[in-house]
Amino acid sequence: MGRISLRSVGLGLAAPVGALVFALLVCGVILSITGHPPFSVAEDMIGSLERPRTIANSLNSATTYYLSAVAVAIGFKMRLFNIGVDGQYRLAAMLAAALAGASFMESLPSVVRILLTILAAMLVGAVWSGIAGFLKVTRGVSEVISTIMLNAIATALVAFLLNPDRLAVTVAGSNNIGTAPITEGGQVPGIPYSGSSSDVYGLVALAAVVGVAYWFMLNRTRFGFDLKATGESESAAVASGVNVKKMVLASMLLSGAVAGLVGLPQLLGDSHSYALDFPAGLGFTGIAIALLGRNHPIGMAFAAFLWGALDQTSNVLDLSGVPKEIVVIMQGVIVLSVVIAYELVRRYKLRLEQRDVGRALGTTKTPEEVQG
Amino acid sequence: MRRKRGGALAAIAMAGVLALAGCGASDDGGDSGGASGELKIGLAYDIGGRGDQSFNDSAARGLDKAKDEFSIEATELEASQGETDAQKEDRLRQLAEGGYNPIIAVGFAYAGPLGKVATDFPEVKFAIVDDFTPGTDDGPNIANLTFAEEQGSFLVGVAAALKSKTDSVGFVGGVNTPLIQKFEAGYTAGVKAVTPDATVQVKYLTQPPDYSGFNDPAKGETAANGMLDADADVIYAAAGGSGSGVFRAAKEKGAMGIGVDSDQYNLPSLNDVKDVIITSMVKSVDLAVYDFIKSVDGDSFKAGNTVYDLSDGGVQYATSGGKIEDIKPQLEEYKQKIISGEIEVPSTT
Incomplete structure (x- = not known):
């Protein structure tokens, strides 16, 4: 043995x-x-990793990438390919930002505000991916097609809402446009990282919680077992009494809810407003990281950090030609x-x-x- | 077994996504001069960088012109798709730490990051193109280079209205952002000033964060064809690289086109469609960048906002090709009225 x-x-x-x-x-x-010369390039990249700022930023990138990867991985476990994480998080971040920045929120205690923002984001993400799930179980529409289309619709919807007549505010002299800035009570304070001018997102804790919950759900719950069983063999799952349609819908909703969280560390920790320059495409990065991390809660964490570190070292490459x-x-x-x-x-x-x-x-x- | 195959398929799809993401890559990333010049300039582009045929390129032209005249060592960096403010900040910070002074940031997306870095490096001079907002508007070491795009657009709108026989003109915007809406507002106002009941057909190619509308000639051609079929005979293409598609459609239907950012009649890449380009709304980012470098070189740096408009030639209408010689008197008349303040051009739709 x-x-x-x-x-x-x-x-x-x-x-x-x-x-x-x-x-x-x-x-x-x-x-x-x-x-x-490859070795001097490698030296540059490793050298830039020695700066505390690069590490802090890598951790921050990894936080968003990890959430995105978990959202994708929940689908992968069911053999569902949720390409729509991108649209789900953008729509969720935008609407959550509008809610968090709204004036009536100001009177609420900080914890309640942040929790409401997180809940709203999860809800929006779940609804948006739920559409794809609903179409799949009722009409047999492939989630690959429907989620890609929902991405395009989300883009249009966000552009429609990001208008001074609707959810956006304009700043004089700016060529940017975004939701009303979230005031201090609605922000999540960062964790200072010694030697770095940028803080680590406070919501790195949220990513950790999601990772643990993902592991627990898969390995310690009936639902997780059914999820994996359906993914491994649908017919076997049906034979053992699993309602596959219900599982498809549930996992799409879950995947979307996690996707809704993807934009929040950036939103509540740094941007404080959803504007034109809010990072896009994180949902696609999540697919790569889920693959790299083999859908494993810890594997994906390593993959997310590797990816984030590679991203952050790219600036130094540009600088050295x-x-x-x-x-x-x-x-x-x-x-x-x-x-x-x-x-x-x-x-x-x-x-x-x-x-x-x-x-x-x-x-x-x-x-x-x-x-x- | 099947699950594994799903993984492989996903990987292939992913590789495709990455390949697409890499498509925006420029062919000339970093270019560091060997000479140990007096000025060490750091220039940070927005997405697309040098070679985008649009405003990044215009900034690059300004830098090149300055390189010819002053002793300069320059490093050019560019933004990647989907990056965060932290990455932009890091780019500026690395330039500042690397001893670059002055540092020029091209595009409003650098506003937040530049504000932070400028505070930490008070001895370094910064310039930001297209932004004058809280955070960058009061730094003693920040020069804001902004443009009155609506004024230039007003004049090409006047030209469109005077040239149109159908009293129906078109506006093709690259991406639906407040910046491009400024072009639209000025253009529409210009058209209506001449022909109050003229129709202005407006179409934006993409919505943010999809910025492909600045670089998709096929989309431009489709949009222009739609407008031409609906009777338009002059189309203003405020769409960066997508403009070539608009001009191609105009050429096929015997209509007219109006260019943007640079004098597009003289662009080698548009040589085969240049006979439809009656004028262009020139936005001289190159002039602004050059002026800024010159001011730093001559120790006459001035913080705060510099608006480039019709009065200083920062925005203007191009006359190359001689297609608007006949209406030049009218255009000049409107131009003087705008400069004198008699006509106030709206900057929002």
Whole structure:
């Protein structure tokens, strides 16, 4: 048994480590071809990670990426591909920002304001993804199609609402437009990080809570078991009494509720208003991180931090004359190689297991027997 | 087994998304001069950077012109799609820490980050294009470079109305933002000043945060075709790189087009459609950037807002091609009225 567990640990590490090494090699080759010495580039990137500010910003990016990844992963566990996280979080952040910035909120205690904002964001996210879930269970519409379309509709809806006649306010002399700024009571204070001029988002705690809840839901609840069972084999789940339609709807709602949270650390910790320059596209990053982290609560946390750190080091590359698009290439190669590496390791493991079973039953010939 | 395949499919989709995200990449990212010049300029572009055929490019032209005249070492950085304010702040901060002075930020998105960094580096001179808001409006080391886009747009609106035979003209905006709405407001006012009952068809190509409308000629062509079918015969393309599609549609239907930002009649990339471009609303970001560098070089830096408008040539209408020679007297008359304040051009729709 000891031998086997050692083997499985080795195999478990082989895929992510192998993929990372492979991705680094590919990027090294690309850098060399384009005339940039890979080692000095690596030195620059590592050097920039030594600045406290880069670490704080990486943590902040990782917080939003992680929430986005969990939202995607809930769908993945059910074999649902929620591409709509992007639209869900943007709409949720925008409406939550409008609510949090509204004047009637000012009289409420800070905790209530923040909780109401979080609840509103989850609700909006859930409703928006719920539309896709509803269409899937009632009309059989693929969630891939409907969520992509809902992204476009969310964009249009946000643009419509972000108008001085509706939810937005204008600032004289500005070419930006956004919701009313959230006053201090509605903001979540940051955690000072020594040596850094930017704080770590207070809502990093929210991401941690969501991560723990995700783990608990999957591994310690009946719902999580049903979710995984439906994902692994729908027919088996049906046979054991799982209502698949209900599960589809529930997991879409859950995924959307978490998606609603994605924009909040940025909104309540830094921007304090949903404006034209609010970061977009976090939902797509979440897909990559869920893949990279294998839908695992801890794996995704590492993946989110890796992604955030890569993002934050890209500025220093630009400064030293290396095209920072190399970071995007690196991220893409890492995701692809991780997926491929896991598939290779899975197949190898399957073959090893088959051989073990075969040997135990005496139906597999050893190499010596084959040769003899 | 199936689940795994789902993962692989998702990865391929993801690779596609990443590839698309990388499409906005410029071909000339960082360009650091070797000479140890007196001025070490840091220039931070908005998304698109040098090579966007629009206002980033205009800023780059200003820098290039300054490079020819002064001894300058410059580093150019650009924003990525979907980045946060923290990343923008980091970009400016790294420039400041790297000893760059002055630092120029192109685009209103830098407003918040620039305000913070400028406070921390009082000895560094900053400039921000297209923004004058609380946070950047009172820094003793911040110069705001803003433009009266509505004034220039008013004049090209006048030109459109005078040239139109159908009394129906079009406006194609790249992305529906307050900045482009300023162009629309001025243009509409200009058209109505000449022909009060003229029709102005308005179409924006995309909604933020989808900024592809500034760089999608196909969308521009479709929108323009719709307007031309509905009787418009002059179309103002305030849409950056999408303008080429608008001009292509105009050429096919024998209509007229109006360019934006630079004198588009003279752009080599628009050579095959230039005969439909009757004028352009020139917004001289290059002039503003050049002036700013010159002021720092000559120790005459001035903090606060500088509005570039018709009176100083910061915005103007282009006459290349000679298509509006016949109506120039009228245009000049309106121009003088705007400068003297007799006509006040609205900046919101």
